[in-house]
Amino acid sequence: MRFLAFALLGCQLVLPTFAQDDNNKNAIYQLSNDTEFAFVLETVLALSNGGGASTGEVLRAASQIVPGDFESWYKEFMYLGDGIHAKASSINASRFPVSAREAYFRSSSYYRVAPFFLHGNQSDSRINRVGARSVSDFKKAAALLSLPPINLNLPASSPNVPGGKFSVPARFFKAQHGKTKVPTVIIGTGYDGSQEDIYHEIGIEVLARGWNVITYEGPGQPTVLREQKIGFIPDWWNVISPIVDYLETRGDVDLDRVALVGISFGGQLAPLAATREHRLKAVLAIDGMNDLYGHFKAEMPESLTDLYDKGQYEKFDEGFFSVEASGATYSRWAIAQSLFSFNTTSPSEWWGRLPDFTLNSTMLKSISCPVFIGEGENDSSAPGQPEFMAKAIGKKATYNLFKNDLGAGEHCQLGAEFQLAQVTLDWLGDTWDHVSLPRNLTNVVY
Ligand SMILES: *[C@@H]1O[C@H](CO)[C@@H](O)[C@H](O)[C@H]1NC(C)=O
Ligand SMILES: *[C@@H]1O[C@H](CO)[C@@H](O)[C@H](O)[C@H]1NC(C)=O
Ligand SMILES: *[C@@H]1O[C@H](CO)[C@@H](O)[C@H](O)[C@H]1NC(C)=O
Ligand SMILES: *[C@@H]1O[C@H](CO)[C@@H](O)[C@H](O)[C@H]1NC(C)=O
Ligand SMILES: *[C@@H]1O[C@H](CO)[C@@H](O)[C@H](O)[C@H]1NC(C)=O
Numbered sequence: 260m261r262f263l264a265f266a267l268l269g270c271q272l273v274l275p276t277f278a279q280d281d282n283n284k285n286a287i288y289q290l291s292n293d294t295e296f297a298f299v300l301e302t303v304l305a306l307s308n309g310g311g312a313s314t315g316e317v318l319r320a321a322s323q324i325v326p327g328d329f330e331s332w333y334k335e336f337m338y339l340g341d342g343i344h345a346k347a348s349s350i351n352a353s354r355f356p357v358s359a360r361e362a363y364f365r366s367s368s369y370y371r372v373a374p375f376f377l378h379g380n381q382s383d384s385r386i387n388r389v390g391a392r393s394v395s396d397f398k399k400a401a402a403l404l405s406l407p408p409i410n411l412n413l414p415a416s417s418p419n420v421p422g423g424k425f426s427v428p429a430r431f432f433k434a435q436h437g438k439t440k441v442p443t444v445i446i447g448t449g450y451d452g453s454q455e456d457i458y459h460e461i462g463i464e465v466l467a468r469g470w471n472v473i474t475y476e477g478p479g480q481p482t483v484l485r486e487q488k489i490g491f492i493p494d495w496w497n498v499i500s501p502i503v504d505y506l507e508t509r510g511d512v513d514l515d516r517v518a519l520v521g522i523s524f525g526g527q528l529a530p531l532a533a534t535r536e537h538r539l540k541a542v543l544a545i546d547g548m549n550d551l552y553g554h555f556k557a558e559m560p561e562s563l564t565d566l567y568d569k570g571q572y573e574k575f576d577e578g579f580f581s582v583e584a585s586g587a588t589y590s591r592w593a594i595a596q597s598l599f600s601f602n603t604t605s606p607s608e609w610w611g612r613l614p615d616f617t618l619n620s621t622m623l624k625s626i627s628c629p630v631f632i633g634e635g636e637n638d639s640s641a642p643g644q645p646e647f648m649a650k651a652i653g654k655k656a657t658y659n660l661f662k663n664d665l666g667a668g669e670h671c672q673l674g675a676e677f678q679l680a681q682v683t684l685d686w687l688g689d690t691w692d693h694v695s696l697p698r699n700l701t702n703v704v705y
C-alpha cells in the first residue's frame with residue numbers, strides 16, 4: 260500500500276515520518292487525527308462506491324475510533340461487523356436475497372479491516388479468525404448475486420516455495436450476458452489488500468461493461484498467508500500463469516483480450532508477471548511502480564541500511580524494532596505488515612528479499628503487450644517510478660496522471676473509483692479495438 264520513509268537527521272535514526280502524512284494533509288477530508296488511521300478509513304469509506312461499505316456506517320465507526328489506538332480500531336470495526344452480520348443472518352435470504360447480499364458484503368468488509376493493525380503480533384489469533392469470517396461473509400454475499408462467481412483454488416508451482424507447490428485462490432465472475440467469448444480482466448491486489456476489496460473497487464465496474472472478471476490472491480496476500488503460510492515471492496508469473504491456463508479452459512473467454520490489473524504494490528507485481536507471461540494482452544499498473552526496495556532505501560537513513568550492507572543483521576533488526584516500538588502509527592503498521600506479508604519475523608530477511616522484486620528497464624522492455632501506468636497526483640508512495648516505467652516501456656506504455664482537484668489524486672485513486680474505471684477500462688476498450696483481430700462485442704451490454 261504505502262511505504263515507509265524515515266526522516267534522516269544527521270546519521271541518527273529519528274522518529275520516522277513518511278510521505279503518506281503529507282498526502283493526507285493535502286488530499287481528502289481527514290476522518291482521524293491519526294494520519295494513518297485517516298488513510299485506512301478512506302480505503303474503507305471508498306468501498307461504499309462499490310457496495311462494500313456504507314458511508315454512514317464508516318463515518319460512525321470513524322467518530323468512535325481513538326487516534327493511534329489499535330485496539331480501539333479493532334473494537335469499533337468488530338462492533339460494526341458483528342452488527343451488520345447479525346442483520347444479514349436474520350434475513351431469510353431466499354425471500355430477500357438482495358438485502359442479505361448487501362449486508363453480507365458490508366459485514367465482510369468490516370471484518371476484513373478490523374484486524375488491520377494487529378499484524379505486529381503474528382500469533383494474535385484474531386487475525387486468522389476474523390479474516391476467515393470476512394471471507395465467509397463475502398462468499399455468502401457473492402452466492403446471492405444473480406450470477407454467483409466460481410470459487411477456485413488453482414494449482415501452482417514455484418521454486419521459491421518449500422516443496423515447490425502452492426495454490427492460487429481465485430474467483431471467476433462471469434459476464435452477465437451471452438455464451439460467446441468476451442474480454443476478461445484478471446485483478447490482483449498489493450501489500451495489504453484482498454481479492455474481496457478489489458471486487459468492490461474495480462471488479463463490479465468491469466462486470467458493468469459486460470466483461471468477465473477473475474480476482475485472485477498470491478503468496479503474501481491474506482488467504483494464502485492464512486491458509487498456506489507463504490509470503491511474497493518474486494516470480495509472480497508463477498502466480499499468474501495458472502490463472503491464464505484456467506482461462507484457456509473456458510469457452511467464454513476471448514483469449515485475445517485478457518488483461519492483468521495490479522493495484523498498489525500489485526502495480527509492481529503485475530508488470531513483473533508480464534515479463535514472463537506473454538499470453539496477457541494488456542497490463543494495468545494502478546499505480547505504476549518498479550522498485551519498492553529502491554524507494555525504501557532512498558528514504559531510509561544510510562546509518563541503518565549500512566548495517567545491513569556490512570552484514571550487521573542483528574543491529575539492523577534492532578533499529579527496525581525500535582522504530583516499531585516507538586514510531587508513528589504508519590511506521591508501526593508498515594514494519595509489522597512487511598514482516599507479516601513476507602512470513603518472517605526478521606527485518607533483515609525481509610530487506611534481503613525485497614530487491615528480487617525490482618523491475619529494471621531491460622525487464623520492462625520484455626513486456627510484450629500494451630501497459631497502462633497510472634499515477635495519483637497526491638500519491639507519494641513511489642515518486643518518479645511511474646514515469647520511469649513509462650519511459651522504459653516506451654511506445655507500448657500509456658501514462659495517466661489522476662488529478663487531485665477532482666478527488667482522484669490519492670494512492671490508487673481511492674474514493675474516485677468511477678474515474679479510475681472510466682479511464683482504465685475505456686483505455687482497454689481502445690487498446691483492444693486496435694488488436695488486428697475481428698471485433699465481436701455485439702452482445703456486450705454497457
Ligand atoms: C483532533 O485534533 C484537534 C486539534 O488538535 C483537536 O481539537 C481534536 O479534539 C482532535 N480530535 C480527536 C478526535 O482527537
Ligand atoms: C424462508 O423463505 C422461504 C421461501 O418463502 C420459506 O420456504 C422458508 O421456510 C423460510 N425460512 C425461514 C427460516 O423462515
Ligand atoms: C500475541 O498473541 C498471542 C495469541 O493471542 C498471545 O498469547 C500473546 O501474548 C501475544 N503476544 C504479545 C507480545 O502481545
Ligand atoms: C511461514 O512461517 C511459519 C512460522 O514461522 C512457518 O511454519 C512456515 O513454514 C513458513 N512458511 C514458509 C513457506 O516458509
Ligand atoms: C535487469 O535484471 C535482470 C534480471 O535480474 C538482469 O539479468 C539484468 O542484468 C538487469 N539489467 C540491467 C540493465 O540492470
Ligand SMILES: *[C@@H]1O[C@H](CO)[C@@H](O)[C@H](O)[C@H]1NC(C)=O
Nearest residue numbers: 281282285636637638663664
Ligand atoms: C497535492 O496536489 C496539489 C495539486 O493539486 C499540490 O499542490 C500538493 O503539493 C500535492 N501534495 C502532495 C503531498 O503531493
Ligand SMILES: *[C@@H]1O[C@H](CO)[C@@H](O)[C@H](O)[C@H]1NC(C)=O
Nearest residue numbers: 438439697698699700701702
Ligand atoms: C458475433 O457473435 C454473435 C453471437 O455469437 C454471432 O451471432 C455473430 O455472427 C458474430 N459476429 C461476427 C461478425 O463474428
